[in-house]
Structure formats: structure tokens, C-alpha cells
Amino acid sequence: MTRYQPILIALGIAALLFAPIGQGNYIIYTLCSWLLFSIAAMGLNLTLGYAGQVSLAQAGFMGIGAYITALMTLNGIHWSVAALISILSSFAVGLLLGYPALRVQHHFLAFVTLAFNTLLFLVLRNEEEITGGSFGLVGMERPTFFGISTDSNLAFYYFSLVCFLLAAAAMWWILRSPWGRAFKALRENPIRAESLGLKIRRQTLLAFAIGSAFGGLAGALQTPLVQFIEPSSFALIHSLKLLLMVVVGGSGFFFGPMLGAAVVILLPEMLRFTEGYYLIIYSALVIVLMVYSPNGLIGLGQKLAEKIKPRQEARRDLKEGVQL
Amino acid sequence: MNMRADTTNAPILSVRNISKQFGGIRAVNGVSFDVRKGEILGLIGPNGSGKSTLFNCILGQLKPTEGHCEINGRSTDGVRPADLSLMGVGRTFQQLSVFPKMSVLDNVILAGQEHQGSMLSRLLGKPDAGLTEKAEQLIEFFRLTPYRDTPAGSLSYGQQKLVDAAMAFMAGPGIVLLDEPAGGVNLTMLGHLKERLITYNREHGTTFVVIEHNMEFVMSLCTRIIVLAQGEIIAEGTPDEIRSNQMVIDAYLGG
Numbered sequence: 405m406t407r408y409q410p411i412l413i414a415l416g417i418a419a420l421l422f423a424p425i426g427q428g429n430y431i432i433y434t435l436c437s438w439l440l441f442s443i444a445a446m447g448l449n450l451t452l453g454y455a456g457q458v459s460l461a462q463a464g465f466m467g468i469g470a471y472i473t474a475l476m477t478l479n480g481i482h483w484s485v486a487a488l489i490s491i492l493s494s495f496a497v498g499l500l501l502g503y504p505a506l507r508v509q510h511h512f513l514a515f516v517t518l519a520f521n522t523l524l525f526l527v528l529r530n531e532e533e534i535t536g537g538s539f540g541l542v543g544m545e546r547p548t549f550f551g552i553s554t555d556s557n558l559a560f561y562y563f564s565l566v567c568f569l570l571a572a573a574a575m576w577w578i579l580r581s582p583w584g585r586a587f588k589a590l591r592e593n594p595i596r597a598e599s600l601g602l603k604i605r606r607q608t609l610l611a612f613a614i615g616s617a618f619g620g621l622a623g624a625l626q627t628p629l630v631q632f633i634e635p636s637s638f639a640l641i642h643s644l645k646l647l648l649m650v651v652v653g654g655s656g657f658f659f660g661p662m663l664g665a666a667v668v669i670l671l672p673e674m675l676r677f678t679e680g681y682y683l684i685i686y687s688a689l690v691i692v693l694m695v696y697s698p699n700g701l702i703g704l705g706q707k708l709a710e711k712i713k714p715r716q717e718a719r720r721d722l723k724e725g726v727q728l
Numbered sequence: 729m730n731m732r733a734d735t736t737n738a739p740i741l742s743v744r745n746i747s748k749q750f751g752g753i754r755a756v757n758g759v760s761f762d763v764r765k766g767e768i769l770g771l772i773g774p775n776g777s778g779k780s781t782l783f784n785c786i787l788g789q790l791k792p793t794e795g796h797c798e799i800n801g802r803s804t805d806g807v808r809p810a811d812l813s814l815m816g817v818g819r820t821f822q823q824l825s826v827f828p829k830m831s832v833l834d835n836v837i838l839a840g841q842e843h844q845g846s847m848l849s850r851l852l853g854k855p856d857a858g859l860t861e862k863a864e865q866l867i868e869f870f871r872l873t874p875y876r877d878t879p880a881g882s883l884s885y886g887q888q889k890l891v892d893a894a895m896a897f898m899a900g901p902g903i904v905l906l907d908e909p910a911g912g913v914n915l916t917m918l919g920h921l922k923e924r925l926i927t928y929n930r931e932h933g934t935t936f937v938v939i940e941h942n943m944e945f946v947m948s949l950c951t952r953i954i955v956l957a958q959g960e961i962i963a964e965g966t967p968d969e970i971r972s973n974q975m976v977i978d979a980y981l982g983g
Contacts, residue, residue: 582841582850582857589827589838596825600895601813601842610847 417569424561432557433629438669439561439568440625445649445661446575447618452647453655454579454587455611458510461501461517462646464524465494465616467638469623471528474541474633483547487624494620498613506609521640528635540634544627554628564625571621578614579658587611591656652690654702663701732926732951733766733933740765740903740935741786746795747959748781755781757959758795763903768929768936770946770967773956774980779939780822782956783907786937787819788812799903814843818901820892822908828881832872832891835880836863839898859898866894870924886917893921897928903935910942918942922949947971955980 424432448462469490476486505516528535535541546554547563554563578584586607589597598604627633645668653664671689675682697704739762748756756778763769773779784790786797788807797804799817807815827835841850841857850857867873870890875883880891889909896904909925910918922945928934940946946953947967955963955970957979963970970976 578851580855581853582837582844582855584855585830585834585838585841586850588830588834592827592829593825595809596821596827596895597838598809599813599819599821600839601810601899602838603810603842606847 420565424558429557432561434669434673436557436561436564436625436629438665439564440622440629441646441649441665441669442662443568443571443625444619444622445646445653445665446571447615447622448646449615449650449653449655449657449661450575450578450587450618451612451615452650453657453660454584454591455608455615456510456591457506457608457612458514458647459517459612459615460514460640460643460647461521461524462615462619463638463640463642464517464521465498465619466623466626466642467524467528467635468494468497469620470627470633470638471535471541471623472620473624473627474544475534477544477547477627478541483624483628484549487621490624491617491620494623495613495617498616499609502609502612502616506605506612517643518640521638521643525635525639528638535635538634538636540632542632544631544633546628546631560629564629567621567625571618575618576658583607583610648690650700652693652700654700657700657702660700660702667701731930732768733929733931738765739763740800741937742798743782743786744795744797746782746785746792746797748778748785748790749793755959756785756792759956759959759961760795761954761961761964763935763937765902765935766929766933767952768925768938768950770950770953771937771939771956772941772943772946772953772980776958777956778959779956780907781959783905783937783939787817787905810842813899813901816899816902818896818899818904820889820896820904820906820909822911824885824888824892826880826888826891826895829879831877832867832880832883833860833863833876835891836866836894836898839895843899863898866898869928870894871920886913886921889913889917890921890924893924897934900932901934903937906936906938906940908939908941910940910945918945925949 424435444462444466448459451457451459469487472490472493473483473486476489477483501517501520505513529538531537546560548554549563552559554560579587586597586602589602590604590607594604623638626637630637649664649668650661651664652667653662654660671686672682675685678685693700693704697707699706741763743759743761746756746759747754759778759782771779771782781790785792786804788804788809791806799812799815802815804812827838830838837856837859840859840862844850844857844859845853864873864876867876870893872887872890872894875887880888883891893906893909896906909921913921925936926949929936938946938950947970950967953965953967953970954961955973955976962979963973963976965973
């Protein structure tokens with residue numbers, strides 16, 4: 405961490421604390437939505453950006469979290485217990501799905517996760533007795549903690565913010581631990597990593613399962629935010645959207661998913677005035693970005709920063725003389 | 729400077745009658761030898777003599793058609809590369825094999841971290857797994873200290889070879905297999921690399937098996953040399969014996 409990073413992070417958190425003040429319900433709702441999608445995208449970033457595996461099932465894991473939370477809270481169980489079960493279940497399903505799927509890896513894994521997301525969608529739609537089918541589930545209340553209700557949108561925003569910060573702290577911990585180094589090594593040179601004792605399959609499987617667990621938490625937040633869930637909220641298109649968030653923001657960068665989620669959620673709102681042309685403009689922008697900066701917006705920022713102020717690399721070998 | 733570690737009679741690596749067939753071609757044909765602890769063994773031979781195939785059979789990357797290898801009395805049959813590393817076998821690669829975007833320090837720490845504690849303790853413990861000091865010593869040993877925080881990919885070719893070697897030594901392996909360590913390295917750096925390898929062998933008693941084309945390098949580094957031609961051992965002995973062996977001169981060194 406550089407000297408400025410703690411200051412920037414403190415400023416960022418302060419901005420998040422003040423962001424909803426004086427805003428209407430719609431903006432606060434959008435901000436909550438951004439927070440929870442950031443959590444899901446953060447998880448996918450671990451799988452895709454760090455462990456280098458393409459998963460098209462992240463929305464499916466959100467669905468698992470959302471439905472478990474909905475069914476449990478509708479039966480009078482407190483949200484915190486339901487959320488914990490949601491996270492653990494997503495982790496467990498991630499392990500079960502990943503174990504056979506990661507044997508194939510890369511684009512094959514993409515197909516397996518795609519099939520899983522579709523399968524989950526069909527189960528949620530067809531098992532009407534449990535999931536309410538196409539009509540979904542309604543009437544889930546927002547949780548109360550120690551007598552403080554999160555019923556108002558503002559209160560729910562701060563509740564989501566706490567969850568988001570906890571998730572970000574957990575991710576930061578993982579990435580700065582030896583696991584983080586192992587994930588980067590896997591992405592850069594898996595053959596060398598394995599020759600140094602790294603158990604590739606186990607490490608990748610854990611990255612996938614932890615990433616899925618983040619999806620589960622995001623789903624557990626979506627249930628009380630929207631207070632209505634239905635299968636199509638967790639269909640394949642949403643997994644693709646999450647993938648877009650990670651890629652647009654900058655996969656493999658800590659803040660990439662947060663930035664990507666902001667763009668993917670806010671840009672459609674900002675392009676609303678273009679009416680029918682919105683999707684065309686949106687997709688054109690994404691294509692231009694990917695061509696110019698495959699590392700997403702953060703990569704683009706780095707490119708620009710280096711253009712403005714190129715780093716000087718001294719010839720240290722000359723300084724060392726003929727020693728080397 | 730040229731003193732080597734004392735060797736013992738106990739073999740650390742036993743290659744037993746290894747053969748490897750690719751379709752109609754027998755790349756390695758019934759090769760057997762022992763490597764004793766503390767030895768620096770050179771494996772030389774012209775292109776296509778089966779050196780790399782043999783190397784890959786020893787390292788479990790290829791399954792031999794016949795025969796097997798033992799490291800410290802344990803068979804390497806079907807052992808995955810990660811487990812081989814955990815068994816105390818280090819290796820370097822013929823091509824550059826560092827983690828280019830990670831700093832030199834992170835490269836070297838990574839090489840040791842999987843040998844520390846359990847997976848859970850690595851998640852919950854210190855970010856450097858308590859290895860910074862040891863990694864810095866090794867970086868210092870290879871005189872890479874000025875590049876400690878530099879991304880390994882931006883170093884020169886020879887320096888990256890040194891990082892690769894530092895990584896192979898980080899976990900304190902009993903035996904290290906070096907695949908063409910001199911390839912593409914300039915003369916000054918080559919002398920440095922050889923001197924460091926010899927010093928490491930003397931100080932730690934680590935065994936080396938070296939595949940190499942650079943004769944000068946092999947002859948001055950190794951204590952014993954095995955010459956392969958057409959998949960078979962044609963000569964074995966000290967560097968001086970090999971230099972004067974007529975079969976070797978005919979097959980490889982040239983008149």
C-alpha cells in the first residue's frame with residue numbers, strides 16, 4: 405500500500421457515507437443496488453480476474469442466496485442467520501459445481517457454469533410450490549438490528565454499506581494473504597506455480613467457491629432491498645452483466661468491480677435521454693473500451709497516467725557496475 | 729572457490745532402467761544412474777539425445793514406458809509437480825519462468841509459501857507467510873537486492889534466470905534440477921551464476937542435476953557428467969574423463 409492509499413480509502417468511505425444524504429428514494433435505491441452488485445462483481449473478480457477462470461453463473465449464486473434468504477425470512481428466521489446460510493450454501497454449491505467443472509477450466513468452465521445458471525433458472529421457475537414459480541416470492545421484510553429498523557431506504561443503504569465494507573475488507577484480506585499471491589501466480593504462470601508446490605486445482609476451486617459465496621451475500625441483500633424476487637432476476641443475462649461489470653471496471657484490480665458496477669448500473673440511467681439508441685451507444689462504448697484498454701477503466705486510467713507522467717526507470721545495472 | 733559439498737554414498741535420486749517411447753521413436757532407452765547427495769551431476773548430449781525426455785520422466789511430467797525413478801527412496805510415479813516440490817525437489821525451466829508482473833521479492837516468497845503451514849494458516853496468517861527475511865537473504869545471495877521491488881518481467885534475461893534459480897532454492901530443496909541454466913545468459917552473468925551455484929552447493933549440501941549445452945559451463949560446474957546419445961548412456965565420469973573419452977568426442981564434442 406502506498407502512502408496515499410489509506411487517505412484515498414478514507415475519502416472514498418466518507419463519500420459513500422454522505423452520498424445518499426438529501427437524495428430521493430430512487431437514487432438511494434440505485435446506490436443500494438450498486439453496492440450489492442459490487443459485492444457480487446467483487447466475488448466474480450476473484451474467480452475471473454485473479455484465478456483466471458470464466459464463470460457465467462454468478463447471477464445463479466445470487467439467486468441461491470436470494471431464495472434461501474427469502475424462504476428463511478418468510479418463515480420468521482432473522483436475516484443475519486439467513487444470510488449466513490445463504491453464503492455458506494453458495495460456497496458449498498460453488499465447491500460441488502467447481503470440483504468437476506474446474507477439471508475442464510477456461511472456456512469449458514464457462515459452458516458448464518452457463519448450463520448451471522440455466523438449470524437453476526428452470527428449477528426456480530418450475531418448482532412453484534417452494535419458489536413461487538414465475539410469480540416469485542413477495543413480502544420479505546427488511547431486517548431489524550438491536551431495535552433499529554432498516555425499513556427506510558436510507559437506513560437500508562447504510563446497512564448495505566456495512567455489508568459492502570465487510571465484504572471488501574474480507575476480499576482485501578484474502579488478496580493480501582499468501583492466497584492472493586498464489587492467485588496472481590496462477591494467472592501469470594500456472595506451470596511454474598505448480599512446480600513450486602502450488603496445488604492449482606485446489607486453489608482455483610477455492611477461488612471459485614469464495615467468489616460464489618460473495619454472490620450468495622449479494623443475493624441475501626437483494627431480497628430485503630427489492631422485497632420481491634423472481635427467477636428472471638437471476639437468469640443468464642444477469643451473469644453476463646456481472647461479467648461485463650468486472651471486465652469494464654478492470655478485472656484483476658481490487659477496485660475494478662466497484663467501478664464496473666457503477667458504470668453498468670448508472671450508464672443506462674444517464675443514457676436514458678437517448679431513448680431507443682441507448683443499447684447501441686452502450687455497446688459501442690464497451691467495444692471501444694475493450695479494444696483500447698483490455699484492462700478496463702482502471703487499466704485505461706493507468707495508461708493515461710503513464711502518458712502524462714511516465715515513470716523513470718534508471719539503469720540500475722549500470723549503477724551496480726560490473727558486479728552482475 | 730571450486731570446492732564442492734561432500735558427497736555421501738546414499739543416492740538421493742535413483743533412475744532405474746527408464747525408457748520412453750513416442751510412437752515408433754524410442755527417445756530414452758533403458759537409462760539407469762544414481763545421484764548421490766551433495767553431487768553436481770551434468771547431463772549432456774547432442775540435440776535429440778533424450779536429455780529433456782529423461783528430465784521430464786524424472787520430474788513426473790512424462791510417464792516412462794518402462795522403469796521408474798525414486799527420490800529419497802520414494803517413487804515419483806504419478807506424483808504431481810506440486811507434490812514433487814513438497815517432496816524437496818526444486819527445478820528451473822529452460823524457458824524463462826518467473827511471474828513477470830510480481831516483484832522479485834514476491835516471486836521468491838511465493839516459491840516458499842506453499843511449504844509453510846496449512847492452506848488455512850496461509851489465509852489467516854501473515855501476508856508474507858513470515859518469509860520476507862529468508863527471501864531477502866536469497867535475493868542478496870544472488871545479488872539481486874537492487875531489484876527487490878522491481879517486477880521480475882522487467883529485468884534482463886540473465887537476471888530473470890537468477891530469479892528463477894532463487895525460486896528453485898527458496899523452499900530449501902534437497903535436490904534441484906536445472907534445465908539449461910546457461911542458455912542465453914551472457915558471459916559475465918554466466919560466471920556469476922556458476923559461482924553462486926557452487927557456493928550454494930558447498931554451503932547447503934544441495935544436490936544438482938544440470939542439463940546443459942554449454943560445455944565450458946558444465947565442465948567447470950559439475951563433479952560428474954553423464955553423456956547421452958540416442959537415448960542411451962555412452963559415457964560417465966569426471967569432467968576430465970569425459971573430455972578425453974573417444975566415444976564422447978566422436979558423438980558430441982567433435983574432433
